Amino acid sequence: MITIALSKGRIFEETTPLLAAAGIHALEDPDSSRKLIIGTNREDVRLIIVRATDVPTYVQYGAADLGIAGKDVLDEHGGEGLYQPLDLNIAKCKMMVAVRNDFDYEASIRQGARLKVVTKYVKVAREHFAAKGMHVDLIKLYGSMELGPLVGLADAIVDLVSTGGTLRANNLKAVEEIGEISSRLIANQASFKLNRAQLQPIIESFSTAIKSAVK
Ligand code: ATP
Ligand code: MG
Numbered sequence: 001m002i003t004i005a006l007s008k009g010r011i012f013e014e015t016t017p018l019l020a021a022a023g024i025h026a027l028e029d030p031d032s033s034r035k036l037i038i039g040t041n042r043e044d045v046r047l048i049i050v051r052a053t054d055v056p057t058y059v060q061y062g063a064a065d066l067g068i069a070g071k072d073v074l075d076e077h078g079g080e081g082l083y084q085p086l087d088l089n090i091a092k093c094k095m096m097v098a099v100r101n102d103f104d105y106e107a108s109i110r111q112g113a114r115l116k117v118v119t120k121y122v123k124v125a126r127e128h129f130a131a132k133g134m135h136v137d138l139i140k141l142y143g144s145m146e147l148g149p150l151v152g153l154a155d156a157i158v159d160l161v162s163t164g165g166t167l168r169a170n171n172l173k174a175v176e177e178i179g180e181i182s183s184r185l186i187a188n189q190a191s192f193k194l195n196r197a198q199l200q201p202i203i204e205s206f207s208t209a210i211k212s213a214v215k
Contacts, residue, residue: 002195002199002202003065004048004065005048005054005059005068006050006067007051008031008049011090015088015183021205021206021209022205024040024042027040030047036048036050037049048064053077056077060077060080062191066187067186067187068184068186069183070181070182071180071181071182072124075123075124076120081188082186084186086185087184088206092180093181094160094181095161096161096174096177097117097128097158097174098149098161098167098172099172099175100172100173101173103156105176109132115154116139116153117136117154117157118140118141118157119141119157120140122140124178125158126138145159147170150170150171156175158178161174187203
């Protein structure tokens with residue numbers, strides 16, 4: 001049995017065409033079903049539906065053979081025990097630093113101010129600011145980072161930005177790009193070696209589908 005770990009919503013939606021290219025069709029829609037294990041038309045393939053941040057964990061420990069996770073989640077996880085064979089080129093966005101419209105980020109860096117930063121991505125943020133030689137106080141949040149600078153919890157946020165609509169709606173501006181984000185196929189390293197005959201055709205179908213997709 002091949003188990004593929006996915007999160008519902010955006011990742012599931014954008015992965016469905018890739019699975020279809022590999023001849024894999026989910027028997028239920030995770031957005032309406034309460035089931036956490038979803039069968040497919042293939043008796044030897046099942047999907048498990050987990051939180052986006054938990055996908056690498058299931059794959060790392062071999063509870064799933066394959067998984068699909070954002071680079072943001074993988075960078076924060078560290079990638080231990082994972083093989084990353086493919087950039088799927090889906091769920092694309094950017095990891096950015098953003099501040100209030102009226103905050104002068106460049107000036108505060110020049111002055112060597114110690115910034116307070118809220119983020120869900122503490123490891124990524126720590127490494128980014130350390131590489132710039134900036135001293136920051138990081139505060140971990142689990143959602144709605146945009147609120148932090150508006151209520152005095154922080155000077156800046158580190159978060160994913162796609163259209164910038166949420167930033168604009170909250171009087172924030174992006175001031176620095178940390179990196180481009182897309183979702184990656186991940187595989188358990190041991191399972192990849194052991195089940196190569198089963199996994200390789202799926203990976204190749206994904207790869208062909210990505211190359212032919214017009215982006
Ligand atoms: P939740 O929103 O339920 O708290 P989550 O934020 O972990 O959970 P999603 O919003 O489905 O889950 O995001 C899953 C992945 O999709 C993220 O890890 C990221 O790689 C990508 N992603 C997140 N936001 C965007 C966006 N606005 N545009 C494109 N891709 C995004
Ligand atoms: Mg989200």
